Amino acid sequence: MSLERSKISSSLLNILIPGLGHIYWKEYLFGIFIFLIMLIGVILFVVSFFVSLSIWVVMLLLALPMIFYLFTFVDLIKTINLKSPKMKRIKKTFYIFLVVGLLFQFLV
Numbered sequence: 001m002s003l004e005r006s007k008i009s010s011s012l013l014n015i016l017i018p019g020l021g022h023i024y025w026k027e028y029l030f031g032i033f034i035f036l037i038m039l040i041g042v043i044l045f046v047v048s049f050f051v052s053l054s055i056w057v058v059m060l061l062l063a064l065p066m067i068f069y070l071f072t073f074v075d076l077i078k079t080i081n082l083k084s085p086k087m088k089r090i091k092k093t094f095y096i097f098l099v100v101g102l103l104f105q106f107l108v
Helices: 007-016 020-024 028-047 055-083 091-107
Strands: none
Touching: 007 020, 007 055, 007 091, 020 028, 020 055, 020 091, 028 055
């Protein structure tokens, strides 16, 4: 299996930026949705340091986005299995997505 069609490479993109693996496989809306959900989860977690909340609420604010994030990998593998035979991906596209993900991580 080539690099650009690999489940590992798509999972790597999803690790760098939540939703990037889905965007790579042309599921644009779902990829953006995943990114926004994770962004909201991070914002709520940071806000929990400034607002007095019980430990259960803080744990919930951390756990729900993480569970959702883990399920995105299951959906990503399903997407790759369905679209891989039909859709051609080139190495150049993968490397562009990889650079975008690494740049995002560096800037954050």
